[in-house]
Amino acid sequence: MAQFYAEIQGDRGAATRKGNKKSGLFAHVRGWNIGVRVECRHEDGKDVIEIHRTGGSNRPATQGRIMIYEGKGGE
Numbered sequence: 001m002a003q004f005y006a007e008i009q010g011d012r013g014a015a016t017r018k019g020n021k022k023s024g025l026f027a028h029v030r031g032w033n034i035g036v037r038v039e040c041r042h043e044d045g046k047d048v049i050e051i052h053r054t055g056g057s058n059r060p061a062t063q064g065r066i067m068i069y070e071g072k073g074g075e
Contacts, residue, residue: 003047004040030056037062047071 002018004025009015019025021042028037035054040047051066 003042006040028054028060030054030060032056033058035060036066 003021004019006017006019006025006027007014008027008029017025019040024039024041026037026039028035030036033056035056037052037054039050039052041050042048048071049069051068052062053064053066054060054062
């Protein structure tokens with residue numbers, strides 16, 4: 001079983017990806033001027049999910065953190 005799992009739907013149908021504790025899982029979902037970057041990683045025995053806002057395809061650099069969620073140890 002994968003540590004992390006992602007699913008996305010677009011005009012070509014659905015696509016899925018798996019990530020493990022070492023690789024993590026990263027996504028950048030965006031329009032032209034706005035987007036979010038999601039990072040899933042395993043750190044100190046916990047799953048951590050971080051969400052950042054970006055300037056979309058026009059300015060893809062991270063512009064600030066929206067939230068960080070840390071799961072309980074052993075998850």
